[in-house]
Amino acid sequence: xxxxxxxxxxxxxxxxxxxxxxxxxxxxxxxxxxxxxxxxxxxxxxxxxxxxxxxxxxxxxxxxxxxxxxxxxxxxxxxxxxxxxxxxxxxxxxxxxxxxxxxxxxxxxxxxxxxxxxxxxxxxxxxxxxxxxxxxxxxxxxxxxxxxxxxxxxxxxxx
Amino acid sequence: xxxxxxxxxxxxxxxxxxxxxxxxxxxxxxxxxxxxxxxxxxxxxxxxxxxxxxxxxxxxxxxxxxxxxxxxxxxxxxxxxxxxxxxxxxxxxxxxxxxxxxxxxxxxxxxxxxxxxxxxxxxxxxxxxxxxxxxxxxxxxxxxxxxxxxxxxxxxxxxxxxxxxxxxxxxxxxxxxxxxxxxxxxxxxxxxxxxxxxxxxxxxxxxxxxxxxxxxxxxxxxxxxxxxxxxxxxxxxxxxxxxxxxxxxxxxxxxxxxxxxxxxxxxxxxxxxxxxxxxxxxxxxxxxxxxxxxxxxxxxxxxxxxxxxxxxxxxxxxxxxxxxxxxxxxxxxxxxxxxxxxxxxxxxxxxxxxxxxxxxxxxxxxxxxxxxx
Amino acid sequence: xxxxxxxxxxxxxxxxxxxxxxxxxxxxxxxxxxxxxxxxxxxxxxxxxxxxxxxxxxxxxxxxxxxxxxxxxxxxxxxxxxxxxxxxxxxxxxxxxxxxxxxxxxxxxxxxxxxxxxxxxxxxxxxxxxxxxxxxxxxxxxxxxxxxxxxxxxxxxxxxxxxxxxxxxx
Numbered sequence: 011x012x013x014x015x016x017x018x019x020x021x022x023x024x025x026x027x028x029x030x031x032x033x034x035x036x037x038x039x040x041x042x043x044x045x046x047x048x049x050x051x052x053x054x055x056x057x058x059x060x061x062x063x064x065x066x067x068x069x070x071x072x073x074x075x076x077x078x079x080x081x082x083x084x085x086x087x088x089x090x091x092x093x094x095x096x097x098x099x100x101x102x103x104x105x106x107x108x109x110x111x112x113x114x115x116x117x118x119x120x121x122x123x124x125x126x127x128x129x130x131x132x133x134x135x136x137x138x139x140x141x142x143x144x145x146x147x148x149x150x151x152x153x154x155x156x157x158x159x160x161x162x163x164x165x166x167x168x169x
Numbered sequence: 170x171x172x173x174x175x176x177x178x179x180x181x182x183x184x185x186x187x188x189x190x191x192x193x194x195x196x197x198x199x200x201x202x203x204x205x206x207x208x209x210x211x212x213x214x215x216x217x218x219x220x221x222x223x224x225x226x227x228x229x230x231x232x233x234x235x236x237x238x239x240x241x242x243x244x245x246x247x248x249x250x251x252x253x254x255x256x257x258x259x260x261x262x263x264x265x266x267x268x269x270x271x272x273x274x275x276x277x278x279x280x281x282x283x284x285x286x287x288x289x290x291x292x293x294x295x296x297x298x299x300x301x302x303x304x305x306x307x308x309x310x311x312x313x314x315x316x317x318x319x320x321x322x323x324x325x326x327x328x329x330x331x332x333x334x335x336x337x338x339x340x341x342x343x344x345x346x347x348x349x350x351x352x353x354x355x356x357x358x359x360x361x362x363x364x365x366x367x368x369x370x371x372x373x374x375x376x377x378x379x380x381x382x383x384x385x386x387x388x389x390x391x392x393x394x395x396x397x398x399x400x401x402x403x404x405x406x407x408x409x410x411x412x413x414x415x416x417x418x419x420x421x422x423x424x425x426x427x428x429x430x431x432x433x434x435x436x437x438x439x440x441x442x443x444x445x446x447x448x449x450x451x452x453x454x455x456x457x458x459x460x461x462x463x464x465x466x467x468x469x470x471x472x473x474x475x476x477x478x479x480x481x482x483x484x485x486x487x488x489x490x491x492x493x494x495x496x497x498x499x500x501x502x503x504x505x506x507x508x509x510x511x512x513x514x515x516x517x518x519x520x521x522x523x524x525x526x527x528x529x530x531x532x533x534x535x536x537x538x539x540x541x542x
Numbered sequence: 543x544x545x546x547x548x549x550x551x552x553x554x555x556x557x558x559x560x561x562x563x564x565x566x567x568x569x570x571x572x573x574x575x576x577x578x579x580x581x582x583x584x585x586x587x588x589x590x591x592x593x594x595x596x597x598x599x600x601x602x603x604x605x606x607x608x609x610x611x612x613x614x615x616x617x618x619x620x621x622x623x624x625x626x627x628x629x630x631x632x633x634x635x636x637x638x639x640x641x642x643x644x645x646x647x648x649x650x651x652x653x654x655x656x657x658x659x660x661x662x663x664x665x666x667x668x669x670x671x672x673x674x675x676x677x678x679x680x681x682x683x684x685x686x687x688x689x690x691x692x693x694x695x696x697x698x699x700x701x702x703x704x705x706x707x708x709x710x711x712x
Contacts, residue, residue, distance in 0.1 A: 041410055042476060066391035068478070069487050069504030086476065086487065086504070090402055091388055096409040099476055122391025125512055126504075133225075148218035148541055150635040150671065158226050158670050165223075167668045168230055191636065192620065192643050198590050198636065219636045220592050223669045230668065239665050245593045245690065289596065292603070308603030315600075325692055326596065538593050 018043050018098060021062055028058055036103070044101040049113050052104045056085065056119045064089045064100050067116075070126035072134045074161045080105040081134055083113060085123065106136070115141040133159040183207055189526070191219045199537035201514075201530075205523050213518040215511055221541040228501035233259045233468045236498070238329050243505070244539045245326045247286040249278040250481030251539070252331050254488045255501075257412060258477040259333045262470035262492045270458040271335035272413045273451050274321070278330055279413075279479075280444040280451075281318045285311055285326075286482035287437050290534050294434065295366065297527040298375055303366045310358055313351050320344060333468060335461030345452045352445045359442065367435060376430040380517040380529035383428060392513045393506045394484020395440065396533055398424045399432040406480040418450045430532035437534070467496055483507055483534050507540035573712045580650065581704050582612030585623040589643055592630030594657040594690040601693035608693070613700045625652050625703070626680065630690070631659035631666055632673045644680045652683045652707070654699055661685050 018038045025033060025045060032051050036044035047055050069086040084103040089095040106113055115138035117124050127138045128147045135157040137144060146153070156163050183206050190200040198219040204212035224243060228236050236259075237252055244251040253275060260266065267275070288311040295303025315325055320341050322328030330337050366372055382392065387400035397404055403422040407415040423439035425432035470492035478487040484506025491500040510533050517529050590598075601608045602615050609615065613625070626644055644653070655676050658664030663674035676682060683706060686699035 065388050068391070068393075068485065068509070069489060069502060071489060071500075071502035071504075073491055073500045073502075084489070086489070090397060090404040096404060099478070101476070120391075121389055122509070122512065125508060129508075146218075148221040150218070150633070152634075155670075158223060163226075163670075165226060165230055165668045165670055191639050192587070192589050198592065198595075219633060219639075220631065221633055221635065221671050222592075222631055222666050223671050227666070227669055242593055242665060242689075246596055289599070292599070305604050308600065309605060312600070312603070312605045325600075327689065 015040060017094065021098070021100070024062065025055070025058055029055065036101075041097045042099055042101070044103065046103045046105075049104045049106050052083075052102065053114050053116060053119065055102050056087075056116050059087055059100055059102060060119055062100075063092050063095050064098075065091065065120075067120045067123040067126060068099070070123050070130060072130045072136060072159070074108075074134065074159065075105075076108075076161050078105075079108045081108060081111060081136060083130070083136065085116065085120075087120070111136040112139055113137075114139050117141060133157050135160070184211065190216075198541075199535075201518075203518065203523075203526070208522050208524070210518050210521055210523055210526070213515045215514060217508075217511065217537060217540050219541065220538045224542045225501055225503060228498055230497060232496045233263065233333055233470070233498065236501070237332065238327070240501075240503070241327055241329055242538075243542050244286075244481070244483075244536060246289050246536070247282045247482040248326060248328050249275070249282040249331060250286070250479070250483075251486060251505075252329070253279055253413075254477045254479040254481075254486050255490075255503075256331045256333055257479065258475040258488045258490045259468070259470075259498075261475035261477065262473065262490055262498075263333055263464065263468045264471065265334045265462050265464060267335045268459045268462060269414070270455060271460045273455040274336050274340060274460065275331055276413050276415065276418075276451050277340075277448050278318065278321060278328070278336075280447050281314055281321075283444045283482045284314050284441055285318065287441055288314065290437065290531070291362075291434075294531050297531045298372060300366060300369075300372065303362075306358070306362065306365075310355060313355070317344070317348055317351060320347070332461070334464050335459070337461075339460050348448060348452060352449065355445070356442070359438065362438065367438065373431060375525075375528050376434060376532065378427075378429050379525050380430045380521060380532060381428050382513060382517060386516060387428065387513070390512050390516060391509050393509050394480075394482075394534070395436045396433055396510055396513065397484070398422060399436045400428040401426045406478055406485050410478070412477070412479055414454075415447075417454065418447050420447050420450075430528050433532045433534075469494065469496055470498070481506060483536060483539065484510065503542055505539045505542065507534075507536045508542075510535055511540055569712075576712050577708050577710060580624070581707050584613045584625045584652075584700070584703070586613065586625045586627045587620045587623045587643060587647065589626060589640065590629050591632050591636055591640065592657075592659060594630035594660070597690040597693055597696065598627065598629050598656070601696045606693040606697065608697060608700065611697055611700055612704065620646055621648060623647055624650065625654060627654045627656055628660045628676050628680075628682075630657045631664070632676050632679075633671050634673065635671070637673050637679055640676070641679050650710075652703055653680050654684045654686060654703060655682045656686045656696065656699070657691060658687060658689045661687065664689055 022038050033047045064087040068088045073082045082105050087100045132149050186204050200216040202214045241248045241252045288307040292304045292307040322330040382400050384401045403424045405422045420443045423436045472494040474491045476489050478485050487504040489502040490498050493499045655661050660676050666672040684699050684703045
């Protein structure tokens with residue numbers, strides 16, 4: 011543990027003390043912290059991150075890993091009001107199985123995640139339980155193919 | 170098709186549902202479904218996606234260089250602002266670093282693009298408030314900045330100028346004199362803008378205390394960019410997490426406490442001045458040197474990921490690139506400021522008058538093409 | 543006495559002469575007048591479909607000033623418009639709306655496909671949500687290439703459209 015990333019390490023450590031072995035530190039580097047957890051624990055982790063002072067979801071997205079049969083869901087959370095934390099992007103992630111793509115929504119913790127979750131829903135078919143509007147946002151109303159950002163969706167003309 | 174365009178639906182009682190857009194002089198390529206009760210808006214539901222072109226999926230089928238032109242298209246008013254974070258993230262993955270001169274030229278282009286984008290916004294805001302002079306003046310002055318950017322980048326708007334490892338070509342020799350001449354002229358114009366538009370009682374009556382976004386709401390809803398600064402938070406990625414060489418220049422972050430439409434306008438006007446100050450300092454700092462680190466062969470990244478955010482004209486632009494060591498990126502996630510500001514629109518419109526809708530809508534500088542990607 | 547074949551010939555000649563006279567002295571001036579009236583007051587529909595709308599805006603600005611050439615600025619209702627400028631990419635969500643806008647415009651009407659995306663899909667040739675060329679939905683009169691076309695190119699496209707209108711039948 012270098013003294014270089016003192017704030018980052020301190021933040022990661024305080025979470026590790028709180029959650030013990032329920033979370034796994036992916037990496038801590040300059041201005042970037044990434045922590046993974048299990049799907050059922052994600053909400054508790056988000057609440058803890060919010061208590062550390064992080065306020066809004068800057069980005070939320072998914073990635074498809076067909077060989078592991080999982081979707082990885084990531085929330086990138088930032089702070090805008092406190093000068094000390096502004097440079098840090100706090101990423102929390104979890105992996106959910108592809109055959110049961112469901113996870114609890116975080117919009118009651120971070121209201122700013124609303125449209126991001128809706129976008130992930132239509133791009134991957136992941137249902138966020140408790141989200142008030144699990145409906146189409148960007149795709150056309152008559153879209154009846156598989157969700158486009160899954161790896162098994164091949165772009166027309168590229169097959 | 171059912172529900173395909175502009176239509177009016179009677180909800181019974183005094184309530185009426187209006188569809189604004191997607192063909193509407195104001196909305197652009199975006200639909201807003203609003204419920205009105207008399208003069209007041211009681212419900213607003215945005216319906217984006219009319220320009221959704223699937224940039225994130227397309228990026229998985231192109232290599233790191235081929236991705237630049239199509240990732241630039243969502244915001245061609247701010248072409249450097251949108252490609253810069255992508256290139257910075259790609260550089261982290263390919264593990265190259267641009268030379269110092271290239272970093273400075275990137276800053277010049279990014280700031281020129283910010284001015285070009287803000288002037289376009291100002292021109293359209295003039296139309297929204299029925300002030301045609303304020304369309305003509307910024308559109309005319311914008312051409313001067315386009316000329317400057319064109320002399321570096323080669324085209325009017327879509328430069329594709331920033332590439333992994335540096336920039337495409339060097340600046341022309343007499344750029345400094347031309348730029349300073351343009352800035353001298355434009356600084357005088359800003360005063361005239363204030364006289365005719367920003368201090369105009371008709372304009373202030375239509376924007377002051379209209380669409381107030383409180384500081385707490387701005388933080389909670391994830392508002393970004395000038396809209397956040399107009400709510401009193403001096404957050405700017407150029408200062409918070411300096412990229413390129415922004416830590417070597419000195420500039421201010423304009424803020425306002427009011428959080429209304431007028432505050433959002435005046436913050437953008439002051440940012441024009443700050444952008445010109447940055448370019449002036451960079452032109453003094455810049456020294457001759459290489460502009461590109463040549464990368465031989467096809468760019469291949471190490472397996473891993475990179476997050477980069479920069480301050481584009483509309484707010485924080487964020488890229489998350491996942492690489493598995495192949496020629497093509499495994500996943501490119503783009504989080505654009507307009508998409509994040511969309512939630513603020515719903516929040517601001519509910520409770521305001523229907524006649525204030527144009528003043529609120531465009532004061533957020535929502536660019537539908539960017540939001541849809 | 544005039545025999546029958548000669549009479550037929552004479553009648554045919556007279557009808558020919560009358561036709562040419564009417565064509566030359568009546569129809570042609572009317573055609574010219576009507577086309578001239580349409581030529582220099584083209585109202586575009588403000589249908590922004592994608593990013594080319596920026597260059598359309600710049601063309602209405604003071605430097606390029608498209609009004610000099612008889613293309614008015616994009617204001618007003620689509621029931622008074624006669625040119626549909628498709629400003630860029632048309633997505634699957636936008637396509638039915640664009641068709642509807644076209645159907646609501648009064649005759650005569652013309653369509654300009656502005657930019658590579660509107661012509662053939664352009665850069666988005668493999669996208670899952672982009673229409674590969676608007677001429678599959680609406681009849682296009684003038685294609686303006688570019689990504690995006692410069693305002694000068696747009697003006698040239700307008701002049702081409704005016705040439706087409708000048709030659710059109712009434």
